[in-house]
Amino acid sequence: MRKPGYPDHMPPTGRKAPTFFHHRLRLLSVLACACVGVLMLQAVRLSVLGADASLERAQSRLRTHRWLPTWRGSIVDRNGTVLARDEPRWAAAVSWDALTGRWADDRAAQDARAAAGAQAWAQYTPDERHRAIDTARAPYADTLEALWDALAKAGGVDRGALDERLHATRGRVQRLAAVVWDRQRRAWEARVGIDGARFTARPIAEQVQPHVLLGDIDDATAIDLVRFADTHEDLVDLQYVRRRVTDAPPGTVLIDTEAMPRDARQGTIEIQTGQPAAMLVGTVRDEVWKEDVQRRPFRNPATGDVDRGGYRLDDIVGASGMERAAEDVLRGDVGRVTVRRDTGEEHREDPRGGDDVRLTLDAHLQRHVEAVLDPAAGLTVVQPWHTNEQLTLGTRLPASVVVLDVPTGEILAMAATPGRGELDSLTQSDQHALTPWLMRPVQIRVAPGSIVKPLIFAAAAADGLVSVDDPITCNGHHIKGHPGVARCWTYRPQYGMATHGPLAAQEALARSCNCYFYELGERMGLDSLAAWFNTWGMGSSPDIGLTPPEGMAQGRHVEAAGLVPDADQRAAIVASGEGLYEAIAQAIGQGRLAWTPLHAADAFATLARGGRIIEPTLVVGHQPARTRQERLLPQAAVDAALAGLNDAATQWYGTGARIKYDDNDREPIITASHVKVHVKTGTAQAPPWVRDVDGDAVIAPGERVGDLEHAWYVALVDDDTSPMPRYAIAVLVEYGGSGGRVAGPIADQVIHALQSTGWISGELP
C-alpha cells in the first residue's frame, strides 16, 4: 500500500523528507549500535566482573617457578629402627650431542672454519671441508672417549657394557623420534590438508635433553665425575636424585630346634632372613599413574593452582604395603623458588619433607617370627608328626602369624610365608598354590574352627544363657536320634566313640568338647551369634592402617573383612530349615563363617581384656575407622575361659598341650618355660587344595587334594608372674591339618622369640 507523501521520486529541491532509503539507513544505524552494544556487554563482563581473576591469571605468567626437590618420610619400627628411607644419590646424564658424537663434530667444524678463515672456508669444496673437520676432530673425540671411560669406571662396568648402553639409548630415542615425527606429519597433513613434503621435523624433547646413563651414583663416585661436569657442562650433567632404600640388611636368626617336635630337631640353626616386614613396608614405583594425578594434581586443571604435594611425572609413589597406605603422610611438598620475570625478584618456599611413619612392629621380633616361618626351620613344611596323609612330607605350607599386644592392640609382629620376595623363586605352579602376593595375616579368610569356642562361651555367659559351673552333658552327638550328625570330635571310631559326659565350661574348653558348644549355639540362636561375632570383629575390616588413601584403586580391600551372615542371609538359612544346624555349626567355628589371623588375635585380645574393645593397629597414632559395639563380659566367665585355655595348654587332656607321635610317645607343644599360656586349637574344614604339581597347567585328579584342614593355634601368653595375658598370638597353617600338631609348635617358637627379644620375662625393647 502506498503511503501518502512518499512519491516514487524525491522532490529535487527543498528540505528532503525521509525516503525509503533513509529509513533503511536508519535501520542499519540501529543494527550497528545494537551489535556494538552486544560487544560492550561482553566487554563489561570481562573487564569489570572478571577483571580480578583475569589479572591474576595474566600476572601469574609473569612469575616463573623453580621447584626444589623434597624427600619421602621414613618408615620406622616402634623402636626407631629404619625400615625404609630416602637416600640422596647422583645420576650422570649425558647430552644427546655427546651420545651421538655430534658434539665433537660441531666443535671440530667450528675450529676448522676458524683456522681456515671465513673466506677460505667458503671456497672449500665439501671434501676439503670434511678433511679439515676430521683433522680438527681428534682432540674432541679423545675427550668423549675419556668421558666414556670415566663413566664406565664410575658405574663399575666395562666399556663394552657402557657402549651397549649408549647404543641402546641412541636407538631408543631415534625410534621414538621416528614415531613422533610420523604422528606429527600425519597431524600436520590432516590439519593443513597438503602433502607432508613441506613438513619440517624438529628435534623431539629427548633429542634436546640429557639422558641418564648411570642412575645410582654415590657421593665419592660423583666427585670423580665432577671434573667432566665442571669443564664440559654441555657434555655431562650430575643430577641430584633420591633413591628409596631399606636400611635393615638381610640378617641371620639363630633358632634352637631342640625345642621343636623331635623330627625337626637339628640343633641350633641359622636362618637367613631378608628385609624384615618387607611385605608390610611395601614398595614404591617411579611412575605416576593417572589415578595419582586425578587424586592430587600438582596443578589444578580448573583453577591452575599449584599443590606442592601434588603429583608430577617424575615422582615416587607408594605401590604396596605401608608405602602405599601412608602415601599422603610419607609424601612431602616440593619447594618453590618464584622469580618475577619483569623485576628478577625471588621468593623462596622451602621444601617440606614427608613425615615419618612409625609402625607398632618390633623389627627384631618380626625378624625372629619370619625366621620361624621359614621352611628351613621345618615348621611350615609337612612333617611326620603332622600325620597329614594327603600331602607328601616336605610339601610347603602357607602360614601366617600375628602377635598382638593385648593392653594396647598394637601389632608387634605380623608375618607370613611365602613372602612376596619369594615370588621370583617359586615355580608357576607353586605361585598358584601358595599365592605369595597375598598379605596373608590380613587377607586370608578361613573358617575359624574350634578357636571360637572360648568366645562362644563368654558370649553365652554374658547373655545369661550359661553359667560358669553349669554342666552340659556330652553324649557324643547333639541331636537325639541322629548319632551321625553334629558329633563331638571324640565320637568317632578312631576314638572308640568316646563321649565327654557332663562338663562345665573350663573343662569343656580344655577338651574342646563340641557338644557343649552345640548346646550353647542352640541356646544363642543365629541372630545372637551373629551379633557376638560382629562384636568380636569377625564381620568387618579391621583398619589397622594398611588401606590406601581414597582415590587409590589398588589395595582397597587389602584388609579383608571376615564373613558373618547378615540378616537376610540368616533369614534365608532359617527359611530353608537349616537354622538349628547352622547355629550349632557356627558355635564350633564352622558353617558360614570366616576370618583372618588378625581377626583371631584381636578377638582373643578382646576376650583377655574382658570384652573391652581396642582396635588393633599397625601404625602409631593411627585412628581406626571401624567401630564396634562394646559388650563387657562377666569377669567370672572371662576367668573361666582363661582357665580352660590354660588347661588346654597344660593338662593332659588339653587339646593344645601335647603332640602324640605314632609310637605313642608324647611331647609338650609349649616348651617355653616361665610363661603362662592360654591356648585354643582349631582344625577347620578346608576346600580342596588345587596344586598343579607337574606344572602342565592341567589339574589332574591327583592334583586336587581334598579332606584337608586348616590348622589354627591361638595363644594368650605372658610370663608366669603376670596376672593377665599380655600377648595374643594367632597362628594359621593353611591345609596343615591338626591345629595343635601343626600350628602349635610355631606358636611355641613365637613365644621363644618373645622371650629372646625381651618381650616376655625380660626388659621390654
Add this chain to the structure above:
Amino acid sequence: MRSRALRRLARWHWATPAWLCVLAAIILMCLGLAAIDTVRSDLVLRQVIAGIVGIGAALAAVVPSQRQLTMMAWPLMGLCLLMLVVLLLPGVPDALVRSRNGASRWINFGVTEFQPSELAKVAVVLCIASWLRFRRNQRSFMGLIPPLALALIPMGLILVEPDLGTALLFLPTCFTLLLAAGARWRDLGKVCAIGVVGAAMMVPLLRPHQVDRLEAMWAQVRGDTSLSEGIGYQGQLAMTMVGAGGLAGQGETQSRQLLKWNHLPEDHNDMVFAVIAVRWGLLGQLATWGAYLLLVAGGLMTAAQCREAFSRLVAVGATAMLFAQMMVNTGMTIGVMPITGMTLPFVSAGGSSLVAAWLLVGLVLSVGLRPPSRLWREQFAFDDGAAS
C-alpha cells in the same frame, strides 16, 4: 586547464560527513600505532609508512569520478579473481606464492607482499553497487541472486585459501547493500534460510582447525575451560588479557610485561584489540568502538546525503565492510565469535589491511566530496510500508 580543475574542486562538497570517516580512521590508526608500539615497536615505522601509503591510496580513490569508478569496478573484480586463482594454482613457484601455516594468501611482489583478498573487498563493494545502481529487480528473490553471486565467487576462492575470516565479511556486506538497495525482508529472509542450510552443509567441508575454533568458541560460551590449554588456548588467552586490563588499563610498562610474558599469539595483528584492552582497559575498548561508530555514522550520513544510487551503495558497502571486519575481529577477541585470521581495520599491523581500509574510506570520501551529476534520478525509493 589548471583553472578548470580548480573550478571543479571548488564545486566539491567540502563540508561532507565523510570527513568523520577520515577522522575516525586517523584516530584508530593512532590507537593502533600505540598498541603496536606496546608489543612490537619494530613494526611501528613500517606501519606508519603503510598508513601514509594507505592515505595516498584513499586520496587516489577520490580522484576518479563515480562514472569512472563504475567502469573500473569490473576490471578490478577480474584482476582480483585472477590473483585469487593464482594463489590456488598448483605449481606456482614459492617465490611468488609462499604458504604460511598451510594458507596461501599472499602474493610476493618483491618489495612487498600483498593479499588479493583485501583488494577483493573493494572490488566486491564496487561491483555490487555497480550492478544495483539502475535496477529494481532486487525487490524480487531472483533479483538477489546476481549480487549474491558477485559476493560468493570471490568468497569461495578466499575460503579455499583458506581464510574463513575474510570470506565471512562478504556476506554481511552484501546483505547490507541489498538491504539499503531496497530488498524485501521476506526475500532476505529466504536468503538467510538458504544461507543457514548451506552453512550447515558446509560444516563437513571445514578444515579441522576451523572446526576446532568453532568448538573452542562454543566451549567458551558454555564456560567450559577444558579446551583452554588446547584448541581454545588463543581465545581463552585473549579473553584473559581483555579482562586483565580492567576498567582503565594497566598502563604502558605493566602492559608490556603482561603481553610479553603471556605470549598472546598475533598480538600485534589479529589480537591487537586485546593489546588495547590491556593498556587502556574498558575505556580503551569503548573508545575504539566509539571511533568505529563514528566511522559508521560518517559513512551512512554520507550515503544519506548522496543522491546517486552507485554512490549511495559504495558509501554503505564500504562502511559495512569495515564495520563487519571490526565486529569479527573484536568479537573473536572478547569471545563471542570464533577465532579467525582477521585484522582490525586501521589498527592491526599489516600493510595490505591498512591500505585496503583506507581505500574503502577513500571511496566514502569520494562519494561525499563529489557533487551529484546534473542528470540523476532518485533510487531505492520503494513503497514498502515506511521502509520496514
